[in-house]
Amino acid sequence: MSRRTLVVGLATATCLTVSAATAHAADLPSSEFPLGGPTAKSVSSLGQGVELFTLKAGKATDGYTVTILMPNGRDHGTLQDAELKAGEVEAAGETPSVQPMVKPQVSDGPAKEYFTVRVGLWSLKDKDEAAKTVKALKDAGIKSKVDFLGDDGVQTTGPWNMKVLMIDGRRFRGSYAASLGTSVAKRETTSSMAKAAGALAAVNGGFFNIHTLSALRGEPVGVSVVGGRLLSEAVPGRSALVLKGRTARVTEIKTTVAAIAQDSARVDVQGVNRNAGADEMVLYTEEWGAKTPANGGADAVIDASGKIVGLRTSGAAIPAGHRVLHASGVASDWLYQHAWEGWTMTFDTKVIDLRTGSAIALAPDVHVIGGGVGLVRNGRVRVSAKRDGHDSVNMVLRRHPRTMVGVTRGGGLIVATVDGRKPGVTVGANMIEAAQLMRWMGAVQAINLDGGGSSAMVVGKKVVNKPSDGRERAVGDALLILP
Incomplete structure (x- = not known):
């Protein structure tokens, strides 16, 4: 395994000379790290065309402050709310500061100004002193919290710890998969999924539903196609990563599913492999891994040939090799009228690429992973936070651990994690910074996948980044790099 190290200063760069015979085809840029230096990197070759980079940048200068909670329980609000809270803090004997907080403009939404109220500044080693102020304010009836300034999303010197897989599209002979x-319904660690598939490397995939029943919290929030099979419907118009063999692209997706009975009656199916809402049709496949x-x-229980083999009251498992069309509430009327035992039931399933307007052919080597937010489009920073459902201050402005995937002009793939939530060690990135990094x-083209405690990169059988939970989190899905 070959290794080399490059150190880059804030103003000057010291370049390591590598002969043409040993140079890596995929490499990080020699230009200055976009979020600030100094920078150090090392690289390991994982196989033909795949390089793993460890990147460390910046230095720790941020400390702690105390943030006052607004009447709505958030740490930011209107100027009027902030000034009222500042008055309460002053009456309690502390010196408050009302500070503006700007959620930055994204490609599909304007900048928006909020205000926060803060008390004091403490160094990294003095967090306990900040906590004493929180207690004193609590005794005065004021709710507050200790905040690390590096999480804010405004100017910082870091540091940042990253793992980056650079995959050369010309040399790589493996494939990508989801x-x-x-089970769709249950969560599993990225390393477990990577091991089962014999993957060379893997990262966590898209967001999963933490607001459903506890036994179903592995279900993806948005589209999932595995091996050409639609296993979760899209949130229409949201960003997704489309994989086919050893190619990848970022686009926006919508899906449609319709059930067609033997008597030609047709009905729209609202969901695939998720908990059904009122008066909905939901299709469950054997991958669901839970009861309806x-x-x-x-x-309606349907076998592999499309024959309806039974009509039952809901609440049972999906038999192996079968699908179940479930109807709740008044939607059940359609099943009782058109889903007769012994009849056939077919499904018209479309996964539509909204950039081309065409349906994606669902071949066995096609996989789709729903993302969090589009980051880069046509080589430009273009953060589509509003369309992709993540337009909050916490998601756009705050720094968190991130998992990001991008496609290069030459058809290569960039898979990156930036660790965060570790004051003095690594601060993570906000959405704008994530786009700048990619x-x-x-x-x-680039997309943000699930982040926070979900961010994990696995190489071989080892998690190579440092998940912020202190251990690897079970997640909904994963992106696999197969040999």
């Missing part, structure tokens, strides 16, 4: 593990909802609805690394 995995939902052993016990909501008094009806289930563009700097050479992505012409």
Whole structure:
């Protein structure tokens, strides 16, 4: 395994000379790290065309402050709310500061100004002193919290710890795939999914639903296609990563599913492999890994040939090799009228690329992972936070651990994690910074996947980044790099 190290200063760069015979085809830029230096990197070759970079940049200068909570429980609000809270803090004997907080402009939404109220500044080693102020304010009836300034999303010197997989599209002879593990409904670690598939490397995939029933919290929030099979419907118009063999692209997706009975009656299906809402049709495949909802609805059990082999009250498992069309509430009427045992039921399933307007052919080597936010489009920073459902201060402005994927002009793939939530060690990135990082690394299209404690990169059988939970989190799906 070859290794080399490059150190880059704030103003000057010291370049390591590598002969043409040993140079890596995929490499990080020699230009200055976009979020600030100094920078150090090392690289390991994982196989033909795949390089793993460890990147460390910046230095720790941020400390702690105390943030006052607004009447709505948030740490930011209107100027009027901030000034009222500042008055309460002053009456309690502390010296408050009302500070503006600007959620930055994104490609599909304007900048917006908020205000926060803060008390004091403490160094990294004096967090306990900040906590004493929180207690004193609590005794005065004022809710507050200790905040690390590096999390704010405004100017920082870092540091940043990153892991980056650079995959040369000309030399790589493996393929890309998605995995939902052993069940759509249940969560599984990225390393477990990577091991089961014999993956060379892997990262966590898209967001999963933490607001559903506890037994179903592996279900993706948005589209999932695995091996050409639609296993979760899209949130229409949201960003996604489309994989086919050893190619990848970022686009926006919508999906449609319709059930067609033997008598030609047709009905729209609202969901695939998720908990059904009121008066909905939801299609469950054997990958669901849980029972259909016990909501008094009806289930049509359909075998691999499309034959309806039974009509039952909902709340049972999906038999192996079968699908179940579930209907809740008044939607059950359609099943009772058109889903007769012995009849056939077919499904018209479309996954539509909204950039081309065409349906994606669902071949066995096609996989789709729903993302969080589009970051780069046509080589430019273009953060589509509003369209992709993540337009809050916390998601756009605050720094968090991130998992990001980008496609290069030459057809290569960039897969990166930036660790965060570790004061003095690594601060993470906000959405704008994530986009800047991917563009700097050479992505012409890029997407943000799930982050926070979910961010994990696995190489071989080892998690190579440092998840912020202190251990690897079970997630909904994963992106696999297969040999």
